[in-house]
Amino acid sequence: MRSQPIAKTGLTLAMIAAVCTALVATTYLATKDRIAANDKALLEQSLQPALSGIFYDSGVSESRLVIPPPHGLPGSDAAIVYRVYAEDEPVAALFVVTARDGFSGSIRILVGIGVDGTVTGVRILQHRETPGLGDKIESARSNWVFQFDGRSLGNPQASGWAIRVDGGEFDQLTGASITPRAVIKAIRDTLIYFDAHRDEVFQE
Amino acid sequence: MTQSGFIERLRSGLWQDNPGLVQLLGLCPLLAVTTTFVNGLGLGIATLFVLVFSNGLVSATRRWIIQEIRIPIYVLIIASLVTCVELIFKAWFPTLDRSLGIFIPLIVTNCAIVARAELFASRNTIGASLADGLGMGAGFAALLMALGAFRELVTYGGLLLAILPPGAFFSLALAVAAKNATDRKLQEKQRSTMPRSLRQTR
Numbered sequence: 001m002r003s004q005p006i007a008k009t010g011l012t013l014a015m016i017a018a019v020c021t022a023l024v025a026t027t028y029l030a031t032k033d034r035i036a037a038n039d040k041a042l043l044e045q046s047l048q049p050a051l052s053g054i055f056y057d058s059g060v061s062e063s064r065l066v067i068p069p070p071h072g073l074p075g076s077d078a079a080i081v082y083r084v085y086a087e088d089e090p091v092a093a094l095f096v097v098t099a100r101d102g103f104s105g106s107i108r109i110l111v112g113i114g115v116d117g118t119v120t121g122v123r124i125l126q127h128r129e130t131p132g133l134g135d136k137i138e139s140a141r142s143n144w145v146f147q148f149d150g151r152s153l154g155n156p157q158a159s160g161w162a163i164r165v166d167g168g169e170f171d172q173l174t175g176a177s178i179t180p181r182a183v184i185k186a187i188r189d190t191l192i193y194f195d196a197h198r199d200e201v202f203q204e
Numbered sequence: 205m206t207q208s209g210f211i212e213r214l215r216s217g218l219w220q221d222n223p224g225l226v227q228l229l230g231l232c233p234l235l236a237v238t239t240t241f242v243n244g245l246g247l248g249i250a251t252l253f254v255l256v257f258s259n260g261l262v263s264a265t266r267r268w269i270i271q272e273i274r275i276p277i278y279v280l281i282i283a284s285l286v287t288c289v290e291l292i293f294k295a296w297f298p299t300l301d302r303s304l305g306i307f308i309p310l311i312v313t314n315c316a317i318v319a320r321a322e323l324f325a326s327r328n329t330i331g332a333s334l335a336d337g338l339g340m341g342a343g344f345a346a347l348l349m350a351l352g353a354f355r356e357l358v359t360y361g362g363l364l365l366a367i368l369p370p371g372a373f374f375s376l377a378l379a380v381a382a383k384n385a386t387d388r389k390l391q392e393k394q395r396s397t398m399p400r401s402l403r404q405t406r
Binding site for chain 2: 008009012013016017020021023024027028030031034035038042131132
């Protein structure tokens, strides 16, 4: 094949690039509103289960607060808190924290804490634990995460915040002990942080 | 394009030259997402869509595609189509999009697609290329769905291995073996129905 002049080659590539860009741009414009609505719905939907027994009248996703590291919460990246209000009074805070000491990769955990310091619900947002063993921390796969509802820093005492084989009060998961240890530690660390920084969290 | 030619393209993609079973292309997504039937179906449809349109576009522009820069052009076309598919999935099938995750953008790197552009679409008419994309895409999607259903059922039946990565390799090996066994049986059947005089000369 005869070789082409560079200008023609470049022009062909540029024209095809322009057509492809137009294609992507059109699709983007046609889908962006739906995608934004989906993201917001997913967030509200995933935050709600961690608020069992809490009455609130504020939009949860609007009250987002980012706590930059170092903050003392589990995980070394920025932590996210959603504040929940009823008649302008704070009723609960939802922490999105990261446990780095799981079995494989980090575990994103949503911890809901009432203004009095009791757990209003825990959900696992993201993890890569072993299917069939460690993944029982998901609320869809077992009841394991529900045992934290209503617990607080004094209930049980510090030594009780562990799985039973370690002398604690919480159920373990057969075949996985690293995963529950990491989750329990993250919940307790979040409670400790909330206890120390309650006013700051609701102030901003 | 004639009707027999169209059927020939479909048969080639679905069975004789199945991208997964025979050409063994695109194994990364194939092994990674076939943990459930629905995941297999979702990625299968996404790949089918990209393959049909990339074949069509490559074939339509084949007169202007310059030999030296054909690969960057294929990559550009395929990447744009995949981005569109990703946006469409995010907008209308958000649950499926979340469970497939990174494997939708990774369709760009599925070598089955660039292989069809290079081997078929760049030298054939638009009609034939669309049929080829449809056949190859359907063949790939069918394999993804079959593997997904198989692994999900076996896992549900109690054999946890099927859903773990090694299970993906075992399942694919079983599928390839089954295809080869069927082919051999068909061949033997054909041979036994041949006239005696022909059989003796073999």
